[in-house]
Amino acid sequence: MSQLFTMAITYLGTTLIVGGTGMLASATRWLVDRSERTVVASRRANQFTCDDARFVPVSADWKHPSFVSLVGEAIKEVGPIQQALLWLHDPEVIIPSLLPLLGTARVVLVLGSRQAQPAIPLDAARFTIVRLASVTTSSGRRWLTHDEISEGVIAALQDGHSRIIGDIAGLQ
Structure with a gap:
């Protein structure tokens, strides 16, 4: 496991x-x-194992019309958002609705290897883009592991720099 998981930030x-x-x-x-x-807003947030009292699950699908209002209710309870981590399969659909809830929060947006840069304008000072790719091995290419993805996302959260995790060549 990478040292990124143990740094005291x-x-x-x-x-x-x-x-x-x-x-x-x-x-x-x-x-x-x-x-x-x-x-934490996701389809399976209530099934996510986390015993920390600071964890606030919101079980909702971002495709559902009530998603933004459910997230907004949770934010009202906990206070303004300072940072956000977003993994959305179609960010252009939901980000415009989420932006008012985010205020001036710093945002890390995770994009899949085949996702285009969102067509909506994103403030470069606030948004960090993490693009997922694959890894070249001696036997070819493989997709990233969950640990590799999380390590790259954590690095982006720490330093605020956009990045590609893995090698995007050959995936386009």
């Missing part, structure tokens, strides 16, 4: 995570450990 304030209960589970736990409160 303390974030103040509240975090919003959308879609962090699957491949980003390690990054979600890392953020829960370092945030005053963490709102």
Whole structure:
């Protein structure tokens, strides 16, 4: 396991995570450990194992019309968001609705290897883009592991720099 998981970094304030209960589970736990409160919105948020009282699950699908209002209700309870981690399969659909809830929060947006840069304008000072790719091995290519993805996302949360995790060549 990378040293990124053990570094003692303390974030103040509240975090919003959308879609962090699957491949980003390690990054979600890392953020829960370092945030005053963490709102985690996903289809399976209530099934996510986290015994920390600072963890606020919101079980909702971002495709559902009530998603933004459910997340907004949770944010009202915990206070303004200082940082967000978003893993969305179609960010252009939901980000415009989420932006008012985020205020001036710093945002890490995770994109799949075949996702285009969102056509909506994103403030480069606030948004860090993490693009997922694959890894070249002696026997060919393989997809990233969940740990590799979380490590790259944690690095982006720490330094605020956009990045590609893995090698994007050959995936286009």
